[in-house]
Amino acid sequence: MNNFRDNTSLDLNYGQINIKNLIVPWSIGVFSYEKNKPQRVRINLTLKTNWEVNNLQDKIEKVVSYSDIVEGIKSLSVNGHINLVETLAKNIADLCLDDARIYKVCISIEKLDVYENVESVGIQAEFSRKY
Secondary structure, eight states, X not given: OOOSOOOTTOOOOEEEEEXXXXXXXXXXXXXXXXXXXXXXXXXXEEEEEEOOGGGOTTOGGGSOOHHHHHHHHHHHTTSOOBSOHHHHHHHHHHHHHTSTXXXXXXXXXXXXXXXXXXXXXXXXXXXXXXX
């Protein structure tokens, strides 16, 4: 006798992807000393997603690929200088929200090399899809 419940009818509508401590060199900042060379930026993301657990078929195409998100962020880093961390947050959120399965992006961005006696400075922001 099988005491396990049949899970084939589960209906999971929401998932979460976490990307933690992605460090990317970025040309960012308003001060002249920040415009001379890229500095290290630490990015943390929580992506809220819609997905159907019964339709996964154990295939990467059925879910949001965190690899695609990481590579997309890295590719943004070569698009020229950005003055504001807030602009960077919006650009990353736009990249993530291009995938229709992502409906919310929670992001933390820290610049690691701005001040000698400060570990980091940065922001946290949330972006949601407009329906």
